[in-house]
Structure formats: structure tokens, C-alpha cells
Amino acid sequence: MPIPVALVEDHATLRQRFTERLGFFPDVELTLAVGSGEALLDRLGTLPEARRPRVVLMDIELPQMSGIDATALLKRDYPAIDVIMLTVFEQEDKIFRSIQAGAVGYLLKDASADRLVAAILEVDQGGAPMSAPVARKLLRYVHDQPPTPAPADDPPFELTPRETEVLEHIVQDETEREMAEALHISPHTVRTHVKNIYKKLHVHSRAAAVRVALENRLL
């Protein structure tokens, strides 16, 4: 049973080209090709569920309603339908807005027919086709987000309970004398704890220790 696919592309000649390119593949069937997001939503409203596409190829640059806005509305009303964005070239801000609108794939318009069909199949099977640069951008986005807290059971950098306590005071920017008073121990003891912490974190200064602590959510 071929996967029913819809295409949203405002240029008629390009719609024709896509129709021809997909026509040679038995695994997919272009059952709908429209020129705008509005038209897609209108048509979907008239189709019974069995006749709806499972995957939509959505041009990101559409007149009036953008492909991103159309994707958001589509996913709102038909969450089971997967959307692959089509664009001429990759723009980072639009990649993220597409994904946040609910697209699960992102392809260049001039991708080969093989590539297109492979993407449709991958999406239909729960994947998320994207080019290498797009994947790297996603990683960078996740990397730049605030750190995801680690499960508490994972002992971070093998710090002992007392070392963790000292590290907390380091992050609070206390001097070693102040730490000693707060913990009721000798400043010499604090010094030794600090040296051991530095060794475990592979750092050579309290500023670096603070950074590792915050970046790895040790506290």
C-alpha cells in the first residue's frame, strides 16, 4: 500500500515536476498537490480520514500563509500527519521555527527523487530526515540550552560528600577562611579539599571549578 503524500508548492511547474518525480516510485503516491497552505487545509477538511495524506511536503516559502504557519495549523488539526519542509537553502532561524511548528523533516528542494522518497519512508517510520548541516545545527541548539539536570544517583566526578559541600561554598565565592568558619574546620583542611576537588575536576583554579560545576550541574 503506497504512502499517500500531499504537496504544497505555489509554482505550478514545480508541482508538476514533483508529481512526475514521485510517479516512478511504488512506495509513495502523490494524492494531493495544492498551491497554498490555505488550500491544503481546506482540502483536508473535505477528505475522510482514510483519504488523507500521511506525509506532507511543505514549501516553506508560500504566498500569504507561510509554510511554517501552515505547518502549525496542520499539526494542530491533524496531528497524525507528518510534515517535511522544503526549502531552496537552509536558514537557521527557519529550521528552528519549522521544527517548533511541528515539522519532522527538512529537505532542500533540489534533492534527488531517491532522497525525497527515502525521506518520506523514514518519516513514515518514525524517523526525522535531515541533512548533515541541519543535524549539526540541532545539536548546537541543544548544546546551547541550559544544562539538563543529571539524575541524582549519578556521582558526579566521584566527589566525596565533603568535597561537594566545599564546592558549593566555592561556587558561593567564599574565601577558604570563610569556608573554614562555615564548616567548622581548619582553613588547612579546606585547602586540602580544594586541591582534591581541582584534581578530580581536572582544573587549576576556582574559576574553572565553578565553570565545571555549573556546566555539569554538579550541585
Add this chain to the structure above:
Amino acid sequence: MPIPVALVEDHATLRQRFTERLGFFPDVELTLAVGSGEALLDRLGTLPEARRPRVVLMDIELPQMSGIDATALLKRDYPAIDVIMLTVFEQEDKIFRSIQAGAVGYLLKDASADRLVAAILEVDQGGAPMSAPVARKLLRYVHDQPPTPAPADDPPFELTPRETEVLEHIVQDETEREMAEALHISPHTVRTHVKNIYKKLHVHSRAAAVRVALENRLL
């Protein structure tokens, strides 16, 4: 010229298996295989830049220092080296923590040798190899984040461009003398910039400055 690759895997038999599997491919060369994150960092410290690996295959489950912690330290000290995480099965929380530690690839340990080498080549060319489920998880993460706000026109804490530059070097844990050399200015100049930065961030030490910079994402 084959890509120099390092492997961090605590089980000797698995290290041997990886060595054998990669041995048949002329595009990559396993130049280093160690049993722990600590050992990797130690070895890297003794290697000149030309002899360092370009890609590291990092077992996520390592005794003592975890693969994630090792990745964070590795990226801090050797940002040009790419890391591919190896795991037995995909755990969502570790995927994200791996990426936030700086990994750019994520593979199952039982991936075929072809898949492994393809991933190494992809990473080396700026890609981010991942399985379909992992890609879908990334998309879901991005989708679930609050919409990305436009960058504020207001510079945070009113730091001047030069002060921001100095702050970056502070976060990199350089001494004031090192900063002076890097920026081609006098250490006295760096000192004045540092004092001005402290005043604007309302802190009294570089550790506190690092903390404010990281917590407020000033860089």
C-alpha cells in the same frame, strides 16, 4: 590521509573488537585506544597537536569518570576534537546530556563497521550522525522548548565589546598575563578591564564573574 580516531572503552575485549573492525577501512585509523576518560585526557596531554585524534569514540558508561564528563572536559581542553558517543541502548536523558557535554554523534555499540566508519566520516565533515529515533527525539526537544526569543538589542550588563572579550578569556581561565598576550595589550590594561567588568557584574572575584557569565549566558 586516514582520519586519526581514538577509542575510549573500558572492556579490553571490546577495544580489541573495535580495533579489528576499523582495521579494514583505509579512511580511518585507530591511533589510540584507552580504558578510561582519565587515561584519554592524560594521553592527549602528552601528544602534540599533529598527533591527536580528530574523532573520539566515547563509551558513555565508564567506571569513575563517565563518558559524558570525559566529553565535557575533552571539549573544554580540545574543542577541535569531535566526539561520538557509544551506548548499548538509547536513553533519552543521556542523549541530551551527551549533546550538552559537546558530543556531535550518538551510536549504538553494536552498529556495523560500515555504519561506524560512515559516522566518523560524517562527523569529520561537519555532520552529526544519529539514528532515526535519536533525530526524532532531538526534534521533539526543540519542538517542546519555548519559542526562541529574538536576541535582545540591549547588551547584557552593558559590557563593552572589549569587556565581553576579556570576560570570554576569564571564562577560559586565562591569567591576566595570558589575556594580555592573547589580546596584544598590557596586563595593566587587562587589569582595568577586569575591574570594570567586576563592577558591572557586581562581583568581586573572577570565579563569581564566571558564574554570572554562565548563569546569564553572557557569552
Add this chain to the structure above:
DNA sequence: GCGAAAATACCCGGATCCGGGGATGGCGCC
């Protein structure tokens, strides 16, 4: 009871940081 790890404490000398202040020149704006 034993061994290992953790916690504690101490010393030394060098390096760096910190905060107080001062100064000059360039640049853009009024």
C-alpha cells in the same frame, strides 16, 4: 580486627588576584 577511603591538619614558597587610585589618547556627539 583490618584495610581503605575520607576527613582532618600542617608547612612552604611562588604566583596571581584584588581594590585603591591615578593618567592619556581616540572617537563620536552636542
Add this chain to the structure above:
DNA sequence: GGCGCCATCCCCGGATCCGGGTATTTTCGC
């Protein structure tokens, strides 16, 4: 031309940090 801001440079003295070690006691699991 004057003003304010930015970037630059300098000096001083005190405080703190850092890394090299060493040692003893306490705690905990076996």
C-alpha cells in the same frame, strides 16, 4: 571646542590562591 565614553597604561600594597608535599585520625565496609 567641550564632554562623555571607551580603550589604553601605570603603580602600590595587601590578600588570596595554588601546588608541592607531609602527616594523623576517623569512619566504614568486609
